[in-house]
Amino acid sequence: MVYNSLSGKKEVFEPLNPPFVGMYVCGPTVYSDVHLGNVRTFVSFDVIYRYLLHLGYKVRYVRNITDVGHLENDADEGEDKIGKKARLENLEPMEIAQRYANGFHEVLQQFNLLPPSIEPAATGHIVEQIAMAQKLLDNGLAYEVNGSVYFDVTKYNQNHHYGKLSKRNIEEMMESGRELAAQDEKRNPIDFALWKKASPVHIMRWPSPWGEGFPGWHLECSVMGQKYLGETFDIHGGGMDLKFPHHECEIAQSVGAYGKDPVRYWLHTNMLTVNGQKMSKSLGNSFLPHELFAGSHPLLDEAYSPMTVKFFMLQSHYSSTLDFSNEALKAARKGYKRMINGLRVIRKMTWQDDDGQPNEALQNQVEKQIAACTSAMNDDFNTALTIGQLFNLLKKINSLHSGQLKFGELGEDLFNRLKQTYMTFVEDILGLIEEKPAGFDELVEALMTLYREAKHAKDWPRVDEIRAALKENGVVVKDMKDKIDWAYDES
RNA sequence: GGCGCUGUGGCCGAGUGGCUAGGCAGAGGUCUGCAAAACCUUUUACAGCGGUUCGAAUCCGCUCAGCGCCUCCA
Secondary structure (H helix, E strand, O other), rough: OOOOOOOOEEOOOOOEEOEEEEEEEEOOOOOOOOOOHHHHHHHHHHHHHHHHHHHHOOEEEEEEEEOOOOOOOOOHHHHHHHHHHHHHHHHHHHHHHHHHHHHHHHHHHHOOOOOOEEEEEHHHHHHHHHHHHHHHHOOOEEEEEEEEEEEEEHHHHHHOOOOOOOOOOOHHHHHHOOHHHHOOOOOOOOOOEEEEEOOOOOOOOOOOOOOOOOOOHHHHHHHHHHHHHHHEEEEEEEEEHHHHHHHHHHHHHHHHHHOOOOEEEEEEEEEEEEEEEEEOOOOOOOOHHHHHHHHOOOOOOOOOHHHHHHEEEEEEOOOEEEOOOOOHHHHHHHHHHHHHHHHHHHHHOOOOOOOOOOOOOOHHHHHHHHHHHHHHHHHHHHOOHHHHHHHHHHHHHHHHOOOOOOHHHHHHHHHHHHHHHHHHHHHHHHOOOOOOOHHHHHHHHHHHHHHHHHHHHHHHHHHHHHHHHHHOOOOEEEOOOOOOEEOOOOO
């Protein structure tokens, strides 16, 4: 089941051409560093992508890079964001785009996100965008004024519903539309640009049938979605704030050009908030990932690692707002470490034929918990609920590890499925990984060897000393009845 | 103003009609050289008012509070 923004309901997910799934996610505009809110969207869709792969779908995941066409201001009148930055820094626009695209990739890698199948750039598809604008002109749904081409929303709305995604109607939009003096080229304020004539100072420009210019922002996604996924594809994702006008315009363009709805399931991620307010570039309350990792933002008490932040995000549902605070992040860090400690334990654990007798109540409970992981993900990718279930499984794993639960009580088959489930969900589906510096394992093993020796000799002062040294490296010792192990310090 | 969303225990955050979410924090216990980790038990809930129902955090209405989109933003 997925929540479809278009219908406003949860629907059964049925791909158009199983086992293939086409998924398009609006990527970043590369004119500045990605902030954490952007990251949330990509983290969410990464998990969705991973889960669909896990279910056996052959997913083509397209996530674009917007490197032209995104204007600084409303009303299609501002300066291009990339172009402006290029002018300010006296660089080629492509240098700007490349720099921030690189930074974007670095950040996503720190969060352990899988790369998309295709990552097309808007500037690489100028020809196709011109063709689509021309097609809309031919279909009578666009008009050219003075070297610019605009989409005729009113005309389109005669036979279609402009506003069906964002649940608006154009009468209201016409009334509440802002009166901006510079809009005289457009027939109606709600029309939007498919192609803009380049002013003499505009750096980014391409030849077109209408003179030198550049494409409108909404066009690229329609074009690239159609090119790589077809005229109709399964999933289109993006942040809530793109619903209108961006996604609405995409629908209008595609329907206008090809006569069919481009997307079957629209998925929108909700916003990250800070003190209850949307985190956004323009409000200046957004964190940059590296500020978070370094703890260098005034609102942060200390540094939080990528996996801590990712775990924090996954503990809520993608369609809910999520409020950022130091307290919440600290709690998430402990939770994350607990989960990863569990991963370390289960990885090394193998079935042991002990004298435990099958415990039916326990077996039923574990069966249910295993099944619940899948059903939670099946229910609109509910990672929060999934994590809750994984913690339930973790209790069993830890009980086995400490000898408080016997393997025989579970049975070999169930134990193997428990292990399989925990590892698959944590690593492959949620994409959570162990964070450790280079040489960490060797250092810890060396200290642990000393610890065991001192412990065996009952040299308590020495034991405490080594314990403190380990603690400094973020490790706590676990003394158990019959063995000694370590875990990541959760504090 | 239009459209929409949210309000859960000390904190975060799932949950859409009856069945323990979970994490963090707190309390007690088991274990331990002492601890820690782990496990077990346990305290604190569903903004307010009214309605539907055998039964509501969950459905409906109203009130209050907060937020989002309508302009660039994931």
